[in-house]
Amino acid sequence: MGRLDGKVAAITGGASGIGAGTVRRFVEEGAKVLIADLDADKGEALAQELGVATAFLRTDVSKEGDVAAMIAETTDRWGRIDVLFNNAGFGGALGPIESTSVEDYDLTMDVLVKSVFLGMKHVAPVMKAQGSGSIISTASVAGLRVGYAPHLYSVAKCAVIHLTKTVAMELGEQSIRVNAICPGFIATPLAAGRPDADESQIDQLRAAGASSQVLGRVGEALDIANMALFLASDESEWITGREFVVDGGFEAGPPWSRWPRFARMERPIRHHRPPDR
Ligand code: NAI
Secondary structure, eight states, rough: OOTTTOEEEEEEEEHHHHHHHHHHHHHHTTOEEEEEOOOOOHHHHHHHGGGGGEEEEETTSHHHHHHHHHHHHHHHHHHHOOOEEEEOOOOOOSSSSOOOOOHHHHHIIIIIIHHHHHHHHHHHHHHHHTTTTEEEEOOOOGGTTSSSSSSHHHHHHHHHHHHHHHHHHHHHGTTTTEEEEEESSSSSSHHHTOOOOOOOHHHHHHHHHHHSTTTTTOHHHHHHHHHHHHHHSGGTOOOOOEEEESTTTTGGGGOOGGSHHHHHHOOOOOOOOOOOO
């Protein structure tokens, strides 16, 4: 028996990386999944490979009409929607604050934050009528701490975490759960800095990033898909309003022994015990 038997999901950014890994995992566990993405070539290829449990809809998550159509397509096709995974994203504006344009600001916020707001807004009435549902959004460890990503990406992911909590407070009464996942460094085209990155470029990323990870390897889409699966399933039925860090230990902080101050200390440990009487 699958952990998502009988459930219906829509996954944004489902054509690549974390989203595609989650589509595969959800289908393995018995779900029907709508793959929503801007990238029609990759999205349609994935839907064709996985067969009748999936369908693809070209969706721009920053456009309200597209997000409304995604929810409608899911319910028209399969009669309900149990899970919405707001996952689509990109790196957003790069560069110093004084040279970031208002257009870049708007685009970054539209794709990373407005999209999540729109997903929640349009799925809420359907889930309320059902009296159940799980909304999951992909934030980032960059939304918890500064220094891991450019200004606007960090701010946008922080907003996703806060939106998750405030909407969870509103929808709990109808048994709708709202949670976020904060991935660390995951080997995907986004982390490689280009949407068209191939497997060999992603392999280089794996090799380069492994030594800075507590658990000795970078994250894979499957690591995030497994958390999304838990949050989508009834196993997490008493969990809402939380952000779940999945980062191989990265965000907990660097090992204390890496600080030069401690590296210089070669003195033996001195115990400050009271003198014996
Ligand atoms: P990816 O580049 O492999 O996949 C992102 C997908 O989103 C692509 O298929 C792309 O076409 C789609 N997309 C982008 N803009 C869209 C739009 N306006 N409408 C619809 N679809 C759109 O990247 P990855 O890594 O799988 O990213 C997924 C999520 O994970 C993003 O929200 C990202 O910010 C987040 N994340 C990724 C991390 C990483 O290290 N890879 C770390 C932390 C968070």
